[in-house]
Structure formats: structure tokens, C-alpha cells
Amino acid sequence: MQLKCVAIDDEPLALEIIKKYVSDYPSLKMVNTFEDAISGAEYLKRNKVDVLFLDINMPDITGVDLVRSLDEKPMIIFTTAYKKFAFEGFELEAVDYLLKPINSTRFGAAVHKAIDQYQFKHADHTAEDEHIYVHSEYRVIKIGIRDIEYIESMQDYIKIHLLSAEKPVLTLMSLKSMIEKIPAGQFIRIHRSFVVSRAQIRSIYNRKVKLRNIELPVGTNYADFIKDWAK
Known part of the structure; x- marks a missing residue:
């Protein structure tokens, strides 16, 4: 299993950090990154992605509005420097909500939640621990x-x-x-x-x-x- 990932963030440094963290997990593969939400949204509409790391507060379109525009939504892990956006992230049933600056331990917890959700969705649903x-x-x-x-x-x-x-x-x-x-x-x-x-x-x-x-x-x-x- 290898989950295809995309990261969208208008801060280049934040994208580099996410790419570095993703590279630490063999079960994840970063297939593309975007510094503007509009380009990222167009890519997502044409390509199937498993996990989306998405900044909420961006200048052209917010991460929340981007997710609402997608017909087929990947698993969402929101990233932001502002706590006030947490409720909006949870409202869209995001896998997790990471507050910047993101540390590796907190990132790992979010990744494991995404992997668990993926495995549950594609499992036979007969196990005791579902x-x-x-x-x-x-x-x-x-x-x-x-x-x-x-x-x-x-x-x-x-x-x-x-x-x-x-x-x-x-x-x-x-x-x-x-x-x-x-x-x-x-x-x-x-x-x-x-x-x-x-x-x-x-x-x-x-x-x-x-x-x-x-x-x-x-x-x-x-x-x-x-x-x-x-x-």
C-alpha cells in the first residue's frame, strides 16, 4: 500500500517541510505540490489522490472552499497557523488538523489516522477491531x-x-x-x-x-x- 499525496500551501517553506515528513513514510508518496490553491484544485479534479495536505488560509481561495468545490474528495489533513479555523476543518470531516509549525510527532499521528481510515475503507469489514x-x-x-x-x-x-x-x-x-x-x-x-x-x-x-x-x-x-x- 502506498497512498498518493498532494500538498497545497502558499508558503514554500511549509511545502518543503511537508515533503520531508512525507518522505519518512514508505506508505506515502508525494505526487505533486502547489503554491496556489487554484492550480491545486484543477489538478485534483483531473487526478485521483488519496491524501491532501491543505493550508486553510490562502490568498486566492481558502482551503475550506477548495474542498467544498471537489466532487470526489481525498482524505484531508488541514494545515494552518490559525486555531480559529479548526471548526471549519472538522465540519468537512477532515482526517486531522495540524497547527503550524508542524512537528514530526504530530505529523506522524495524522498520517497514521489517514492510513487507518484507508485500510478500514478497503477492508473486508469482518475483523474484531474495525x-x-x-x-x-x-x-x-x-x-x-x-x-x-x-x-x-x-x-x-x-x-x-x-x-x-x-x-x-x-x-x-x-x-x-x-x-x-x-x-x-x-x-x-x-x-x-x-x-x-x-x-x-x-x-x-x-x-x-x-x-x-x-x-x-x-x-x-x-x-x-x-x-x-x-x-
Whole structure:
């Protein structure tokens, strides 16, 4: 496995540092660098890339706007000298957010997160340790798939209710986006606001799904799942 990388930053020194760090990892390959966002965006629209190291605060177009313009998005690792942009980075589900000046240890942590995400996306999804990453309270949190009891939609946010924690994980993400991250065979949508782990369903009665300590309603448009679950 070797992930194709591109770096976009209007500071030449920052690009050199990122190129040096990338060269320390055999699993990464820097295929191009750009000092202006517009040229970088054009390249990304024509070429498939696995990881994008991207400065947020650039003069021609911001890194955030660049990412929003892409139809097919690589894994994003934002780099910036300004903490105030962290929320925007997490809103776009970036793998990580590196504050300049970037040290090698912090860079390595971001790289390993990207590698984990890539391996999960391309794995068979049958291993005991399968997991996802989500952003919550300016942190990247690793969540085991088997630890998820159910997921609840809260407009622009979702709550991920875990078996191992009393407090759910709140993250800025749509339920649709979350469904794309988790293995389809292990979860079922029972309502426009709820997705549940099939393994955690204890019983179904009167169009209510009984989990460990809660009952959730089955939406009218999702009632067919009851017959499938009982098979």
C-alpha cells in the first residue's frame, strides 16, 4: 500500500517541510505540490489522490472552499497557523488538523489516522477491531463498530450512543454520511432519526425496537425491516 499525496500551501517553506515528513513514510508518496490553491484544485479534479495536505488560509481561495468545490474528495489533513479555523476543518470531516509549525510527532499521528481510515475503507469489514473516526469537541475520536448501540439524528448533528459509555458522542455530520461509514450488514435504519445495531436488538413489539435500556420507534417508511429481522 502506498497512498498518493498532494500538498497545497502558499508558503514554500511549509511545502518543503511537508515533503520531508512525507518522505519518512514508505506508505506515502508525494505526487505533486502547489503554491496556489487554484492550480491545486484543477489538478485534483483531473487526478485521483488519496491524501491532501491543505493550508486553510490562502490568498486566492481558502482551503475550506477548495474542498467544498471537489466532487470526489481525498482524505484531508488541514494545515494552518490559525486555531480559529479548526471548526471549519472538522465540519468537512477532515482526517486531522495540524497547527503550524508542524512537528514530526504530530505529523506522524495524522498520517497514521489517514492510513487507518484507508485500510478500514478497503477492508473486508469482518475483523474484531474495525472502527471509524469522528470529530467531536475539536478532537478526533476512534469508535469501535461493535461498541455502537444506535445512532440518533439531531438535524445537522448526530449522537452516537455507545455500549461502553453513558454519554453519547456528538458530531457534526448527517445521518446519511454516517450510514456510508458503517458496515451496512451490521446496522439497520428504523426511522428517519435512528439507525440501530442489528446485534443490539433485543425484541420488536408494537413497532418499537427494544435495545439494552431504551425503546425506539419504527418509522412508517421503515416498517419492512421488521419482517427481515425476524427471518
